[in-house]
Structures are given as structure tokens and as C-alpha cells.
Amino acid sequence: MALTYPEHEIVFHPQCYLSAGHFAGTDAERAAAFLEFANDPVIDAIWFARGGYGSNRILDAVMPHLGDAARRKTYMGFSDMGFLLGALYARGIGHPVHASMASSIGKNDAGVDTGWALGWLIDRDRRGLDPALADGRPAAAFNLAILTALIGSKYLPDLTDHVLMIEEVDEPLYRIDRMLFNMAHAEQLKGIAGIRLGAVTAIAENDPPFGETVDEMILRWCKEMGVPYLGRCAIGHVSTNHVVPFGVA
Amino acid sequence: MALTYPEHEIVFHPQCYLSAGHFAGTDAERAAAFLEFANDPVIDAIWFARGGYGSNRILDAVMPHLGDAARRKTYMGFSDMGFLLGALYARGIGHPVHASMASSIGKNDAGVDTGWALGWLIDRDRRGLDPALADGRPAAAFNLAILTALIGSKYLPDLTDHVLMIEEVDEPLYRIDRMLFNMAHAEQLKGIAGIRLGAVTAIAENDPPFGETVDEMILRWCKEMGVPYLGRCAIGHVSTNHVVPFGVA
Numbered sequence: 232m233a234l235t236y237p238e239h240e241i242v243f244h245p246q247c248y249l250s251a252g253h254f255a256g257t258d259a260e261r262a263a264a265f266l267e268f269a270n271d272p273v274i275d276a277i278w279f280a281r282g283g284y285g286s287n288r289i290l291d292a293v294m295p296h297l298g299d300a301a302r303r304k305t306y307m308g309f310s311d312m313g314f315l316l317g318a319l320y321a322r323g324i325g326h327p328v329h330a331s332m333a334s335s336i337g338k339n340d341a342g343v344d345t346g347w348a349l350g351w352l353i354d355r356d357r358r359g360l361d362p363a364l365a366d367g368r369p370a371a372a373f374n375l376a377i378l379t380a381l382i383g384s385k386y387l388p389d390l391t392d393h394v395l396m397i398e399e400v401d402e403p404l405y406r407i408d409r410m411l412f413n414m415a416h417a418e419q420l421k422g423i424a425g426i427r428l429g430a431v432t433a434i435a436e437n438d439p440p441f442g443e444t445v446d447e448m449i450l451r452w453c454k455e456m457g458v459p460y461l462g463r464c465a466i467g468h469v470s471t472n473h474v475v476p477f478g479v480a
Numbered sequence: 481m482a483l484t485y486p487e488h489e490i491v492f493h494p495q496c497y498l499s500a501g502h503f504a505g506t507d508a509e510r511a512a513a514f515l516e517f518a519n520d521p522v523i524d525a526i527w528f529a530r531g532g533y534g535s536n537r538i539l540d541a542v543m544p545h546l547g548d549a550a551r552r553k554t555y556m557g558f559s560d561m562g563f564l565l566g567a568l569y570a571r572g573i574g575h576p577v578h579a580s581m582a583s584s585i586g587k588n589d590a591g592v593d594t595g596w597a598l599g600w601l602i603d604r605d606r607r608g609l610d611p612a613l614a615d616g617r618p619a620a621a622f623n624l625a626i627l628t629a630l631i632g633s634k635y636l637p638d639l640t641d642h643v644l645m646i647e648e649v650d651e652p653l654y655r656i657d658r659m660l661f662n663m664a665h666a667e668q669l670k671g672i673a674g675i676r677l678g679a680v681t682a683i684a685e686n687d688p689p690f691g692e693t694v695d696e697m698i699l700r701w702c703k704e705m706g707v708p709y710l711g712r713c714a715i716g717h718v719s720t721n722h723v724v725p726f727g728v729a
Contacts, residue, residue, distance in 0.1 A: 252691015253654055284654040287661045291704060380658050383631035384665035405502055405533040409629050412536045416633035442501015455540060 235346075236353050241333075244268055247280050254285045261285070262292040265315075269293070272300040276352050279308030279315070281334035282374075287314040290386055297324055307352055308332050309472065310400075313377035314386070320371065320477045321388035328352075329372035329396075329466060329475040330359070344472045351474045361396070361473035363427055363464040364480055372396040372429070372466050372475035379413040382420075388477075391422035396475060398429030398467035404441035407431065408448055415456035425459040430467025484595075485602050490582075493517055496529050503534045510534070511541040514564075518542070521549040525601050528557030528564070530583035531623075536563040539635055546573055556601055557581050558721065559649075562626035563635070569620065569726045570637035577601075578621035578645075578715060578724040579608070593721045600723045610645070610722035612676055612713040621645040621678070621715050621724040628662040631669075637726075640671035645724060647678030647716035653690035656680065657697055664705035674708040679716025 246264035249256030256264070268274055279286075306319055307328040316327035330348035347359020364370055371390055373381075375397045381387040397414070399407055414420060431445045443451075453460035465473045495513035498505035505513070517523055528535075555568055556577040565576035579597035596608020613619055620639055622630075624646045630636040646663070648656055663669060680694045692700075702709035714722045 250688075253686065253688060254691070284658060287658065376658075380628070380662045383662065383668055385667065386665065409533060409536065409625075413629045413632070416635065418634065419632055437502065439502060442503070 236349065239353055241278065242274070243280070253283075254288075255280075258285075258288045258292065262289040265289060265293050266296055269301040269304060270296075270298050274300075274304070276305040276307065278348070278352065279306070279312045279332050281332055282308065282310030282312055284311050286311050287380065287386075290314060290318050294318055294322065294386075301325060305352060307348060309372070309466070310374050310468070311377060313373045314381065316477065317371075317373065317377075317381050317388055318386040321386055327477040329477070331472045335472070341470070344470060347474050351476070357480070359474040360480060361464050361466055361475050363394070363396070363461070364475065366394075367479070368392070368394050368424055369478045370394040370396060370475055370480075371477045372398070372464075375399040375407065375410045375414070376402070379410045382413060382417045387417075387419055389422075390420060392424050393478075394425050394427060394461060395420070395423050396427045396429055396464045396466055399431045400468035401433045401435060403435040403437040404443070404445070404448070405437055407434075407445065408441070408443075408452075411448055411452040415452040415458075421457075423458055425461040426453055426456075427461045427464035429464050430469045430472075432468050485598065488602055490527070491523070492529070502532075503537075504529075507534075507537045507541065511538040514538065514542050515545055518550040518553060518555075519545075519547050523549075523553070525554040525556065527597070527601065528555070528561045528581050530581055531557065531559030531561055533560050535560050536629065536635075539563060539567050543567055543571065543635075550574060554601060556597060558621070558715070559623045559717070560626060562622045563630065565726065566620075566622065566626075566630050566637050567635040570635055576726040578726070580721045584721070590719070593719060596723050600725070608723040610713050610715055610724050612643070612645070612710070613724065615643075616728070617641070617643050617673055618727045619643040619645060619676075619724055620726045621647070621713075624648040624656065624659045624663070625651070628659045631662060631666045636666075636668055639669060641673050642727075643674050643676060643710060644669070644672050645676045645678055645713045645715055648680045649717035650682045650684060652684040652686040653692070653694070653697070654686055656683075656694065657690070657692075657701075660697055660701040664701040664707075670706075672707055674710040675702055675705075676710045676713035678713050679718045679721075681717050 244264045251257045305326040309329045320327045331344035336342040350356030493513045500506045554575040558578045569576045580593035585591040599605030
């Protein structure tokens, strides 16, 4: 970072190092930290540190209190952070972007995807964008479990005419199938332009064997949904998780 | 059965013994079997054999084809069968009832709950009803994962002024919390009279420890939902799974 982008600084909020049960701080601490940085005019972007579970728990506390500075920012992350990205996009606040997070860099990951993420964040460098975005249509990307947990709520954005990209990790096929049913029957999603499937990784054992592949499943559910299946995309819990700015890039 | 209810007969459809990957027969076979029995005027009730996963996959195929005979029937089951019970209730077809299934009888279960189920089915015997139904308010009962998978779809019934009873099994607390968020923010459920929590059993390990109990969780989410929490009820994946006829019993 210091060598590549010497004129930019990443500041980690102290809340990142807190711990309270499952979470990095209590809901109140996490909400206060987000609001503090989101509403700070000196900060250009919020790069979420990690996913896991829990950003849904602060939506009611933070969404009504985002001011002008928050509206100008870019918000970047994926997986569980889809709750916040979706809620921000639903209200037209800032520029939500699906991309890898700081915590993605690890022992088995050289950090190519975080390089793409920072490149977009700082220079709007398009090299890390999902190749499927070349069609010029607005898109949004979600972890499937997070998308389905947003369905039915005011926090699911209106994705009419958008390409919806989904990815999943650590689930058995029967649960993926159930989530695809949920997506396919969501009245809120009837107007989307099409669906692309990203990486479905670390699939948990299904006992007995499910009897279908994920490619067969997505085709069947898109048909039941009445929405075109547009093929694969290059996002997910993988070292080549690409950047998807919500809306037209 | 033969001794207790000699004048009644249980017929198992041959489809119950089929196998196709994860399912007891292909979707087409399962849909055809359900329609055959549901539309047969000689049959008084459909007692689903077992849960697991997959009744959602036949909803589009069966719901438009249920005739007069199907409208007079009682439909009884729980867990995954909540997809069908919910869809039937949403369309006002027959009498959906949450209760144990034939497969509930097993090595570690004397079958008290299946006795309650059959007692209601045959004699409208109220001894197996969930004690919470004594308040006289209409109710409906769902496995939480099934309820959340129905949210946003036309198959979720209008539960305005109903007491909603939920139960769960085999999930870690963070997933239960995420499903409760989904329920609490479902616009379709804003008008319910209140929520009761049934058994939450075989809770999977949460790493790190979640930091809240299920009772704390349900209180917090009911508050965020703006719906009264009415206390516990006696349903779930337990040997004392009580009967909950949808609507006024």
C-alpha cells in the first residue's frame, strides 16, 4: 500500500479490534464506528475489514443517520457486508462496491483480489472488474445467503434491469437449492435483467448425494423464475474475486 | 392404528418409497402423487410422511391443479412440509395443520406426538393442541428456515392477526439470528399478533460462542420488529411436538 499508493492512507477504526461474543464489538459499538467514519468528510471510502456475520444487526441503527459526507463515499466489501451494501444501494447512498476486503489477504492468497479492490477504490482502475460487466448493463453482486436474508425487507434494493450476480460458500447443495427457490420466488426480484452465477465453493457434504450440479440447479430455478440465466461470473470466496460496482460502472 | 381407529385406513402412496438423488422420487413423480391423493374424493386427509427438503420444488406444479376434493381435506405435517402448508393456507385450500408425521415414530420416540396428530386428524381431539392455542387467537406454525425461505413469495400466507409460532433444529446461533432478522424485517409479516418460540434443538456449535441465548435473541428481534413476544410454545423437532391447526382451531 505504502509503495503502490503513497499518497493514500488506510485507517483502521479501533472497533475492528474489539470482541463481543460472535462480533467485533457490541452492536452499539459497531454502529457508532460505522457512523463515525461514514459521516467523516475527510474519509473518501469505507473498505470493510471482514465478513462473517452481523452487519444486518446495525442497519436500523445506522441507516437513518447517514449525512452528506456518507452520501459521497464508496463502500466496499462482500459476503456478510452485502447487508450494508444492499441497504445503501436501496437508499441511493454512496457507491456500494462488491470486492474483496482487507482480511482476504492470507497465507494462501497473494492478494491479487485486494489489489483489484484498491485499484478500483483509488484510481477507478477497471482491470479488476468482473469481465461480465463488459456488457455495460447495471449489476449488483451478493452472497446468496445474504441476498435471501434481505428478501422481503426494505433493505433489499430495487434491482430492476440489473444483472444479479450471486456466489456461495460452505453450504450443502440442498440448502443452495432452497435459497435459489427463495430467490426465484421473490416478488421484489421479478424485474431483474438476468442472473449470473459466481463461484460456489467449499460445498458441504449432502447426504444422500443431491443428484444435480449447481449449473443444473441455477438453470432450473432461473426457468421457474422466468429470468434469463446469463452464465457464470468471476466473483466469490476465491482468490480471484472480482470487483462489481453496484449499478453502471 | 388398527386397534385405536379400526374404522380408518392409512394408505401410503407408492411414491413414498421412490428415490431420486436427495428426494423420494423426481419432482414430477412427487407432484403427481400429491395431486392424485389430494384430488381423490375418497381420501379425507393427507398426512405427510416426512420432512427433510424439497416440497418447495413442487409448489408451482401442484398449486394450480387442486380441485374441489382437495379443498375439503386436512393436510398435516411440519418442518419442510411447511412449504406446502403455507402455500395451501395462502390460497385458502383445505385445512393445513402443523403436527408430527408418520416418520416421527422411531427408536427413541414412543409416538405420543403422532398419537396427538392422528387424534386431531380423525376425531378433532384437542388434547394434542399446543397449550398456547387456549387464548383462542388464530395461529400458524413454521420451522424458521422454511418460513424465511417463503418470505417475499406469493406462497407465504397472509398471517395478519395470527400468532406466529416458530421452531428450529440443527442450526448454529448465528444462522438462527440471521433468520430472525429476515423474519423481523419481512414487510409481509408486519401485521401479525405476536410471536411464540417453540423448541430450538440440536443447536450446532457456534465458533466463537455467540454471546446470547435464543431467548435473548427472540426478544431483541421482536422488539426491532415491533411485534409482541408472547413466550414459548410446545412445538418443534421434539417428542412432544404439539398440534397447531392453521387459523382458528
